[in-house]
Structures are given as C-alpha cells and as structure tokens.
Amino acid sequence: MSFESSRAKLIKPSPAITISTAAKAMKAEGLPVIDLSIGEPDFGTPDNVIEAAYAAMKRGETRYTAPDGTPALKDAVIEKFRRENGLKFERANISCGNGAKQILFNALMATIEPGDEVICPAPYWISYTDMTLLVGGTPKIVECAQEDEFKLTPAALEAAITNKTRWLFLNSPSNPSGVTYTREELAALGTVLARHPRVLIMSDEIYEQIYYADTPFCSFGIACPELADRTVIANGVAKAYAMTGWRIGYAAAPVALARVMSKIQSQSTSNPCSISQAAAIEALTGPQDFVDTARATYRERRDLIVTGLRAIDGVEVVEPSGAFYAYPSLAAFIGRRGPDGTVMADDSDLTRYILDAAMVAGVQGAAFGLSPHIRLSYAASTDDLKTALERLKDALGALK
Numbered sequence: 001m002s003f004e005s006s007r008a009k010l011i012k013p014s015p016a017i018t019i020s021t022a023a024k025a026m027k028a029e030g031l032p033v034i035d036l037s038i039g040e041p042d043f044g045t046p047d048n049v050i051e052a053a054y055a056a057m058k059r060g061e062t063r064y065t066a067p068d069g070t071p072a073l074k075d076a077v078i079e080k081f082r083r084e085n086g087l088k089f090e091r092a093n094i095s096c097g098n099g100a101k102q103i104l105f106n107a108l109m110a111t112i113e114p115g116d117e118v119i120c121p122a123p124y125w126i127s128y129t130d131m132t133l134l135v136g137g138t139p140k141i142v143e144c145a146q147e148d149e150f151k152l153t154p155a156a157l158e159a160a161i162t163n164k165t166r167w168l169f170l171n172s173p174s175n176p177s178g179v180t181y182t183r184e185e186l187a188a189l190g191t192v193l194a195r196h197p198r199v200l201i202m203s204d205e206i207y208e209q210i211y212y213a214d215t216p217f218c219s220f221g222i223a224c225p226e227l228a229d230r231t232v233i234a235n236g237v238a239k240a241y242a243m244t245g246w247r248i249g250y251a252a253a254p255v256a257l258a259r260v261m262s263k264i265q266s267q268s269t270s271n272p273c274s275i276s277q278a279a280a281i282e283a284l285t286g287p288q289d290f291v292d293t294a295r296a297t298y299r300e301r302r303d304l305i306v307t308g309l310r311a312i313d314g315v316e317v318v319e320p321s322g323a324f325y326a327y328p329s330l331a332a333f334i335g336r337r338g339p340d341g342t343v344m345a346d347d348s349d350l351t352r353y354i355l356d357a358a359m360v361a362g363v364q365g366a367a368f369g370l371s372p373h374i375r376l377s378y379a380a381s382t383d384d385l386k387t388a389l390e391r392l393k394d395a396l397g398a399l400k
C-alpha cells in the first residue's frame, strides 16, 4: 500500500539534508568531515534571549496565544520594521509563525489557485519551489546568470510574467548566492511589477542583518512603496540572532492577506511556541550588539572563503555581499575525470566527489535550480574553513 498522495509525490527530500546526513554518517565513522552544507549560524543564541525565555516561563507564559502571535510580539515586530527599515505597520499587518518557512507557506496556501505560477529567480532557496508545488501552484524558474551576479533583471521579469503569474519571490541577501539587490535594482523590478497588478511580491529578507555591501540594506517595502498593497515582507529571528531552533518568523502583509494567513495557521500549528515568542521580543527589542559582532565575524570568513576559492585554478566566485554562503561555479571541472577514472558529468557528481575526496560537504547547485555550482556555507570556524579550502584545492586539482 502506498502512503504517498499525489500531492506529496510532487516534492523530494531536501538535497541539503541528504548531503548533510551523508556527512554525519561519515563523521560517525570517525572521518574528519567538514560540513559546509548547513544553513544555520554556528553561534549560540545570546544570553539575554535565553534569560527572557526563562523569565516568560516563570511568569506563566506557557499557554496558547493568538494563532499569529501575541500583541507584544507584533508590537516588537512593528518596532523592528520602524527602527531598521523605516517602514510603518499596524498590528493587523503582522503575522508571526513557526519560522519564516511557515509564513511563506501560509502566504502561498492563502492565495494560490491550481496552476497559478510563482516566479522563482534561480538560484533560489529550495523551499520556494517545493512549497509552490505542495499548494498546487507551478514554479516558474527564471535562471539568472552569474554575469548578472545571479540577479533578476527587469527584462527577464517582464518576459516571465503571464496571466497566470501570482507571485514573484525575491530573496536579498540571497540563499544560496549571497548577492544583494540595491535600492535602484529593486525599484527597476517594481516598475515592471506596477504594470501587472495581479502579481504579489514575496520579499524574503531573512538574511537582512548579515549584510556587508557598502550601500545600506534596502527593504523592498522602501524601494517600492507603491506596491505595498501586494507586498509581503518576510523575516525572522533565526539567522540574525542564531535562533534557528526557536522557530519564530514574521511578516508584514496587506491586512486582508494577513487575516487569511492567520486563519490557515489557526488550523495547522496554531500559535508558535509562546516561550519562543517572548524570546523573540527580547531579540528584536533588546541590545543588538550580538548582530554586529556576528556580522563582523561572517564578513571575515567571507573574505577568507572568497580569497581561498579564487586561489583554486578553474573556480570562479561572485563575491557575496550578504548571508553566509558562497556559490562558486565549477564549470571548469565538468567532464574531467577523478583519480579512479569516473567522469564528473554534473555538479551532483562533483559535490559527491568533493565529499568523498576532500571530506568537505557542500550542496550541489542543481538543488537551487542553477548549475554547475556548489553552495558552501561559511557559518563555520576559521580553522575549518582554512582546512576545507586546502582540501578543496587538492581534490579539484586532482581532476584531469
């Protein structure tokens, strides 16, 4: 008997999890694997946040809350948008969920009719396409060239929009490429979108705080205020405050959409953990020095990994200006043979070879819709990154 519905069959297990499971199995055998496949900060959650969670438990904040977050958390989110983005929202705009992931899922679930298209500029975060499929939509993948720093151009956006387009997903800073859009680039996309009133915009800004470009980070809401009535700005505490396990994400959305998102959440998970909500309030409104320290550390590692990758013959990499991923091209190695004669046909072969030969785990570009690349997370110690880069150089150098 099959337990898999036709809907469930539309998606596959996450390739990132498959590779990190293989890496963990090798580690368990005692092999010195360096795992750069994971998308989470390697820091602990700041103490003030942990204390706030404990205090909330002691106060008895251990009960159901409103499905889409307590008024206090919504106020903290409103304050964050005001302070850091210069955006003004009311409580009715705000929706809080079990991670940004649930927010994105709710938004799609709320709006997608069968066959509606969701534009996903590639390389994209894996969940965008799979979530779209799960809710009955059709991902419309638009490949963005390395020469364009993997960014969607206005012309490519215009060409991708049809009368079925429902959403455009934007992600700046980007997972997996680490690139960021300037205010002008977002505004130019906004000019195209203004001509297509049925298209909603999901601006996933979860890596906002991990940002190193010279120009200040610009939220889509600031670049394109005229599209506010169809823009969702998604964010969360996971990456900025090293709180991946606490599961708090949030969004600012048009009031009518926020209402439907809340309705959907009320019949799935209901409220996110009450204790995590209290912790998120402290993260968003308490001292912000953790964010600055983490950013400076990631930036040093970014410099290290970019320099190290560029020192490897054949590797090309666009310098990431945000997040904690590098997305080098492995085009020069396609078709080469490993020491045992195996031909490297694509980036999945290369990623597997790098895991076996260099004992460095990354994720193949195919998983993000743009090959031939490998995503390497630099949320890892400097020592591990240095060793990984040396091993990578040797392993790639051994391909003939």
Ligand SMILES: Cc1ncc(COP(=O)(O)O)c(C=O)c1O
Residues within 6 Å of the ligand: 039, 098, 099, 100, 101, 102, 125, 171, 174, 175, 204, 206, 235, 236, 237, 238, 244, 247, 248, 249
């Ligand atoms: C681009 C992007 N958006 C959203 C998320 C989801 O974050 P959360 O842990 O808040 O669900 C992630 C997590 O990896 C991500 O990389």
